[in-house]
Amino acid sequence: MLNDIRHSTDKIDAQIIQLLGERMDRSRELATEIQKVNPAERHQNTREIEILDKVKFHGNAQGFGDRFMTDLYQVILGESRKICGE
Numbered sequence: 001m002l003n004d005i006r007h008s009t010d011k012i013d014a015q016i017i018q019l020l021g022e023r024m025d026r027s028r029e030l031a032t033e034i035q036k037v038n039p040a041e042r043h044q045n046t047r048e049i050e051i052l053d054k055v056k057f058h059g060n061a062q063g064f065g066d067r068f069m070t071d072l073y074q075v076i077l078g079e080s081r082k083i084c085g086e
Contacts, residue, residue: 020076024083031084048077 052073059069 023076024080027080027084051077 052070055073056066056069060066
């Protein structure tokens with residue numbers, strides 16, 4: 001039983017990492033498209049606020065607090081900026 005739960009948790013962790021990789025791929029694509037339209041524009045504070053508001057809303061529905069979701073997504077968004085060369 002314990003090993004089954006651990007195995008299931010390991011599979012979920014692998015899925016989370018896969019999804020984070022896909023998210024970073026989309027961030028790279030987005031950065032490329034933004035560069036084509038407006039090379040001077042790299043970081044959009046209003047978009048980041050919008051993302052944080054959405055993830056807090058969805059996180060709350062899962063029982064997560066605003067602070068947790070904000071902290072988590074600050075790390076994700078920071079990595080995205082780093083990968084995109086900001």
